[in-house]
Amino acid sequence: MTPASPTLSATARLTHPERPLWPAAAGLAGPFTKRDLANYLEVVAPWLLLHLRGRPLVLTRYPRGITGPSFYQKNVPPGAPGWLASFPDRPVGGRAVDYPIVGDARGLAWLAQQAAIEFHPWSARALDPERPDRAMIDLDPEPPAGFADACAVARAARQLLSLGGLRLWCKTSGATGVHLCLPIRPAWPHRDVVAVVRALGLRLAEWLPGRVTLERAVARRSGRVYVDYLQNRRGQTVCAPYSPRALPGAPVSMPLAWEDLGGDPPVRWHLLSVPERLRRRGDAWADLAEGGRQDLRQVIRACAAPLPDTP
DNA sequence: GAAACCC
DNA sequence: GGGTTTCAACGCGGG
DNA sequence: CCCGCG
Ligand SMILES: [Mn+2]
Ligand SMILES: [Mn+2]
Numbered sequence: 001m002t003p004a005s006p007t008l009s010a011t012a013r014l015t016h017p018e019r020p021l022w023p024a025a026a027g028l029a030g031p032f033t034k035r036d037l038a039n040y041l042e043v044v045a046p047w048l049l050l051h052l053r054g055r056p057l058v059l060t061r062y063p064r065g066i067t068g069p070s071f072y073q074k075n076v077p078p079g080a081p082g083w084l085a086s087f088p089d090r091p092v093g094g095r096a097v098d099y100p101i102v103g104d105a106r107g108l109a110w111l112a113q114q115a116a117i118e119f120h121p122w123s124a125r126a127l128d129p130e131r132p133d134r135a136m137i138d139l140d141p142e143p144p145a146g147f148a149d150a151c152a153v154a155r156a157a158r159q160l161l162s163l164g165g166l167r168l169w170c171k172t173s174g175a176t177g178v179h180l181c182l183p184i185r186p187a188w189p190h191r192d193v194v195a196v197v198r199a200l201g202l203r204l205a206e207w208l209p210g211r212v213t214l215e216r217a218v219a220r221r222s223g224r225v226y227v228d229y230l231q232n233r234r235g236q237t238v239c240a241p242y243s244p245r246a247l248p249g250a251p252v253s254m255p256l257a258w259e260d261l262g263g264d265p266p267v268r269w270h271l272l273s274v275p276e277r278l279r280r281r282g283d284a285w286a287d288l289a290e291g292g293r294q295d296l297r298q299v300i301r302a303c304a305a306p307l308p309d310t311p
Numbered sequence: 312g313a314a315a316c317c318c
Numbered sequence: 319g320g321g322t323t324t325c326a327a328c329g330c331g332g333g
Numbered sequence: 334c335c336c337g338c339g
Contacts, residue, residue, distance in 0.1 A: 140339095216330080
């Protein structure tokens with residue numbers, strides 16, 4: 001047998017392409033196979049890679065599909081291709097980790113082969129790892145609060161931050177929550193971002209009494225929307241824009257224009273529908289880079305401003 | 312999914 | 319050779 | 334101090 005052609009990069013091979021990663025689920029899109037995942041990643045690559053490139057990456061992998069065993073992966077696994085970039089992190093007093101960094105379509109193909117389903121990039125770049133260039137505001141509704149409540153809190157956050165002249169971008173988490181992105185000048189350490197997002201959460205709780213909580217303990221959240229400000233700590237992450245989720249129906253964390261947030265349930269955005277939407281309407285976060293590099297301190301100003309009428 | 316580990 | 323294990327883990331809020 | 338949490 002002749003050896004594989006070196007022009008067909010061995011790393012692009014996809015084994016078990018028909019393996020169902022998302023089994024059929026009643027009333028939802030799918031089933032979706034490993035090949036579906038690879039195809040999806042190939043199509044959304046130009047937009048997804050914008051948020052992976054240069055950032056340490058944490059993966060969640062499901063080699064036998066979302067109903068099978070799973071694991072997080074921080075380190076570049078042994079046997080990974082030599083061209084894969086990485087970020088060696090040796091935090092003082094912590095265990096050393098060598099995070100993968102995916103920056104091109106060939107990296108995405110490798111992720112599909114690895115059955116890596118969820119992509120969790122750092123909010124800081126590897127070249128400036130101590131200073132995040134975005135604050136992520138993770139809104140987790142605690143039942144009976146749901147997606148609509150998270151959207152309402154998201155819009156309130158947008159209005160509040162506008163008092164400081166700040167622009168905010170939104171996406172579905174893919175589950176029932178919402179993720180907000182505040183691009184900032186990378187000038188403050190992670191702990192400052194935590195403190196500022198906490199202050200924002202406290203102000204939201206003031207503005208929307210009984211609808212917002214900062215309580216860590218689930219039992220004490222009592223049907224409110226949890227502002228998970230601690231997700232901004234060093235090494236903590238939320239899933240990337242356009243990352244698939246390991247949930248029935250293969251939902252995707254979907255960036256949306258503010259006018260569209262809440263117009264559809266989160267499962268509306270999945271492995272098949274997102275590429276079509278991107279082709280027709282483009283990327284709702286296309287202007288994030290140009291609106292970026294905002295001043296984190298303006299959040300404090302916004303929170304000190306008089307509260308508008310309750311939205 | 313793939314390697315390291317163990318008998 | 320083949321079955322099994324590993325693949326993150328800590329800082330912190332709050333009682 | 335211990336537990337829960339992500
Ligand atoms: Mn969330
Ligand atoms: Mn969360």
